[in-house]
Amino acid sequence: MRLFKYSFYLLLVIFISCSTVKIPDTIEQIDQNDIYKHLSFLASDELKGRGTGTPENDRAAEYIAKYFSTIGLTPKGSSGYFQKFKVTTDLELQKNNSLIVNVNNETIQFELKKDFQPTGFSANGAIEGDLVFAGYGIEAEDLGYNDYADIDVKDKIVLIMRYSPDGEKPDTKFGFKVQSNFKVTIAKSKGAKGVILFTGPNTLENDKLISLIPDPSAMNAGIPVVSISTNKAIEIFEKAGRNLLEIQKQMDTTQQSKSFAFENARVKLQVELKPIVKETRNVIALLEGNDPVLKDEVVVVGAHYDHLGMGGRGSLASTKEPQIHNGADDNASGTSGLLELAEFFASKKSELKRSILFIAFSGEELGLLGSKFFVENPTIPLDKIVAMINMDMIGRLTENKLTIYGTGTSPRWKQLLNRLNSDSTFKYNFIDGGFGPSDHSSFYGKNIPVLFFFTGTHQDYHKPSDDFDKINYKGMESILNLVSNVLIDITTTPDKIEFTKVQGESQQQGRRMNVRVYIGTIPDYSEQVEGFKISGVNDGSPAEKAGLKAGDIIIKFGDKPVKNIYDYMYAMQGYKPGDVVDVIVLREGQELKLSITLGSR
Missing domain, CATH: 3.50.30.30 (Glucose Oxidase; domain 1)
Known part of the structure; x- marks a missing residue:
């Protein structure tokens, strides 16, 4: 803890310990002071880095849920505002x-x-x-x-x-x-x-x-x-x-x-190792639209609130000694943005046609576990979700450069984003693909159009030095104004949000791995299984043509057993494009044999 922060933290502890969240005035615009209020708590030493499965992660979840309640959002978890799931957070030597x-x-x-x-x-x-x-x-x-x-x-x-x-x-x-x-x-x-x-x-x-x-x-x-x-x-x-x-x-x-x-x-x-399994929670709230038909269509706005806790796995600190990783940018920034947008749209509820589902995900740093769990166990039907907007690391805007993933997942996105940036406030970096290093990937894997707003990595990424005093709050305000305008457009106009599968995305990822053959499977890390579980397949891919589906678990590839992704990758090494390979998959508990004609990269 830095000395100059101490008195502020002391006041903050007193404020939070009162166990109430101050009822905000109705806001008419995004306010960087509100952003600071949320972010400086979520990224305080008090929350010890919000590691998944820790008491401090639970405190962050309670804070988010209480704020959703205060601004009048409807609980939409499996238990109130919460959707509980279990994760393996550690291994204990026996x-x-x-x-x-x-x-x-x-x-x-x-x-x-x-x-x-x-x-x-x-x-x-x-x-x-x-x-x-x-x-x-x-x-x-x-x-x-x-x-x-x-x-x-x-x-x-x-x-x-x-x-x-x-x-x-x-x-x-x-x-x-x-x-x-x-x-x-x-x-x-x-x-x-x-x-x-x-x-x-x-x-x-x-x-x-x-x-x-x-x-x-x-x-x-x-x-x-x-x-x-x-x-x-x-x-x-x-x-x-x-x-x-x-x-x-x-x-x-x-x-x-x-x-x-x-x-x-x-x-x-x-x-002899013992897995340590802990419970964590997504926090989910609904703001219902007013159109008698369009209110059944839902736009998800998401951000993960977990971080690295005291370091360890994923930490880029110079020492491996336990240190608080506050994760101000990653991702107290996106979570604070989520809360600010929730409050902003709660004040404009009467103008909404479509509904908005706000989700604060846990387990992202362990492999997108919270978003994976949600799309496999949705609290509203997935076919009602028409788009997903994700915010992860939006707190370090520099030279107005803003990266946006998923711009190719709907024909609507680029035109809309460019129109909203007619004054060139931002220097966009559009990335068409819907897969990427955050929770939007889970939704794109379910054929849902996505956008992911991101200001880029920096020298404090995954280090104890990612603190709230380094956040560009004015920049966050600008980004949230842009996101709010995107949401206003897609929740108040009846135009359909069409989905587009981005072609060639997986091939590019595969080339980086030096794999000669192309299959088109999308990994699913949402649970530990024996085999290689897939969350989906790419359109037109050999996997799709062979009949593989989301949820399948590949347990044998050719003559090689498959227990994990590395077995799967190794099994591919003995083949060339054009080879026909028999695979055994588990589907709903039953073994199924499929034949795949391998593609080329």
Whole structure:
């Protein structure tokens, strides 16, 4: 907590502790002072970063619900203003976690949390086996590189370095194959019993254990997986008469694998983790329109109110020590904008034809979980929702540059936005696609037109320094005036809001992953399942032509079992465009076999 904020926080605590929200005067315009009032509370140290599943996240939800009630909005959750759902927020180490490596009859002991730690995608289990070094654990025949070419890992425990021969470069030619989850998938597919990950001594970021943080895209790799310190990895190699640093340097220089099986090395590994499941809540309120017909059509206005809490997963802080991540821009800004718009339109209720559903989502930082849960468990019929407007990080307007996602999801959007900006207040950056890094994606996946307003990332993004004193309140006022005018147009005029599927969007995402074939499935991270669950398919895609549907869980692709997204990505590697692949999906509890003709990128 900064010293100059202390007296303000003290007054704020006194105000909030009174457990009432001051009834606002009816407003006729968006007011930056109102925005500041909401934002400075939501992003205060008092709320400790609003981490999903924390008491402070609940306090933020109560604040939002109370404000909705105060301005006269109708509760539209499953329980009053709230829609409850459960999330896995953490993993807890249990008593049975151990690692012992014996090399040439010398035993190396590992201390939990210091020398080794299970990963967030490890399976529970006790295993024992011979040790094999699989280099970087990468199989990329098209690049002339294969760490598995000269070794057999069946029924073995595999030792794998993180990253790649390119080092830590984010734009490595190996693409997504450098991801630890994916490396584990490859090892498992080749029969490995377990995997030990470590950072090589020739890599800049060395001697760091992988955090024990749940991964919604791969909660269970299917085999035990741990990470060990660089120093312990060096010790293993030394006792085997080998120099790890020199081996890694040769690999990095020659871009050739140096994999081998240890001659006399045995591993005993045990992992026992307990998922910590907590309850959190979306906050939902309805402002009903007045037209006898159009009031049944609903425009959703949304913003996520959760953030990173005390750091950890997703934090970009320079230290991993727990610190309050206030998330002023991400996304107290959007939440404050949501409350201001709710109050603004409550004062104009008599002018509305269509209804407006205001939703404050939780669980966004864990993988859009709140919005995913809503579209799978809507409190109003999805076919009544005609558009979704999302606000996420709208507090750092600079040089009037405003990014708007989803402008290609309805033919109405660009014309409307340009007309409302006839005085060139904003320098627009239009992005046609409806998928993107926020909650609008969940609605676009259900064929609903979307707009997502965003002022861009900055040096405080996902850091403790994202504080409310850095918000451009005047800029927020301008953005909310624009959003309010968009809403006035689409809620007071009878014109239909047509939906357009943006073509080629997934192909672009796929090219970044260096995948040769195109299928057109859209991942669903809303719940942890065994398999690869999809939230939808792209129009005209091979997936759609094969009959895949939203909610399907792919459990087998060709001859390879699929337990998570990384299994799915790996399974695609053996195919080329034009191949016909049989897939097994679970649909409503029943197994179904479908044939997909793979497309090209």
